[in-house]
Amino acid sequence: MSPVPKVRLAGGLEICRLLNGMWQVSGSHGAVDHAKAVEAMQVYVDAGLTTFDMADIYGPAEEIFGQFNSQKCKSSGKDIPALQSLTKYVPRPGPMDRKVILRIVLSTRERRLQGLIRELTLTNFDTQRLEEITNRGIRISSNQVQYSLIDQRPVAKMEQFCLANNIQLLTYGTLAGGLLSERYLGKAEPNSRAELYTASLSKYKNMIDSWGGWSLFQDLLVALETAARRHDCSVASVATRYVLDRPAVGGVIVGCRLGVAGAGQHISDSLRSCSPDLKLTGEDLAAIEAVTQRSRDLTALIGDCGDEYRS
Secondary structure, eight states: OOOOOEEEOTTSOEEESEEEEOGGGSSBTBOOOHHHHHHHHHHHHHTTOOEEEOOTTSTTHHHHHHHHHHHHHHOOSSOOOOOEEEOOOOOOSSOOOHHHHHHHHHHHHHHHTOOSOSOOOEESOOHHHHHHHHHTTOOOOEEEEEOSSSOOGGGTTHHHHHHHTTOEEEEEOTTGGGTSSGGGTTOOOOOSTTTSOSHHHHHHHHHHHHHTOHHHHHHHHHHHHHHHHHHTSOHHHHHHHHHHTSTTEEEEEEEOOTTSTTTTTTHHHHHHHTOTTOOOOHHHHHHHHHHHTTSOOHHHHTOSTTGGGOO
16 A cells, blocks of 8 residues: 655655544544544554544543554564644633633643644634634634535635635535445445434534535445545545645545544455545546536525524
């Protein structure tokens, strides 16, 4: 398997173009065994997937990363790849000053045994606010936004601004919580809590409903499965590759369910998606876009990137 491709952020940090998302240990996807989660990280690192995305509100995510990194630093006898950790400070609404921010930053630092801040990045900022920040001379390395074959709102304004200002897009929701896979091809529409049993499945099923509904989604899965068979890969690999090939996209965040059964099963799909051998053809793109062009305009319906989180 080819090495995982890297991208260099504006501040100099080099990260994998496929990032391991740790939202799944937050508790909203089921119970997580802390010790097993630490142990499971090794599988990703061994595969060359050394960049982890987390947040101070993702339950024990920072502690899990910190513990694994500490164990790695104490081990010896073989070359150990460096890890890259990206975390988010998600404050509660209210007064904000330097003391409040510094206290949180220092708390995060203790959990991960890292330095302070090397790159300043954002999550779910819209183009207007990203431009306001940039125009004040503040260097932003990346903006983490939802971007998938379902949600292509970054195309409207965000991509162009980021390309012009050396800002990388790090995308989440690219596989719609696992809905963009063979598992849902030809299947009846899931609606119950038992069927939508994780926070991701529920979140992205709602996005599909807004985008165009389950019937149109099935058409998309058929187009993706046709392309996947042509390239001897999975639906997930095609869906990820499509976004990786988009302008301004530096990397795609793929959720890793550390500490639960089946953790690491999607690694081969992730590696295949960034292989130089996987090149979507004009025929692939035409078939896929013939479906997506029939969807609703989510920018008109919801607004710019992240507007669903703003009142």
